[in-house]
Amino acid sequence: METLVQVVTVALAVVAIIWHQQRTTDKLRDGTSQSIDKLRDDTDRGLANLGAAVVANGERLARIEGFLGIGMPDAAASKAAGATLPKHSPGQAEEPDAT
Numbered sequence: 001m002e003t004l005v006q007v008v009t010v011a012l013a014v015v016a017i018i019w020h021q022q023r024t025t026d027k028l029r030d031g032t033s034q035s036i037d038k039l040r041d042d043t044d045r046g047l048a049n050l051g052a053a054v055v056a057n058g059e060r061l062a063r064i065e066g067f068l069g070i071g072m073p074d075a076a077a078s079k080a081a082g083a084t085l086p087k088h089s090p091g092q093a094e095e096p097d098a099t
Helices: 002-068 074-079
Strands: none
Touching: none
């Protein structure tokens, strides 16, 4: 009988330890998930603000260039010298002429 009581006690202790660890893991997982969601929201909001700032700065730069007469309209940029040069991959070097 005493052996049976010891086996049941050990089994209950093991179940209690597993249950406690599972609860702790669930709490940590929930907290981490909430932190990640908050970081994602903050990042999305920051990127939206950054995008708006980039657009505003681009418009301001275009106005300043237009005022100073130093800007190049898009149509003129496509006709500018060097606009039609062939594009190479970053790792691709030009082959010298074999003359």
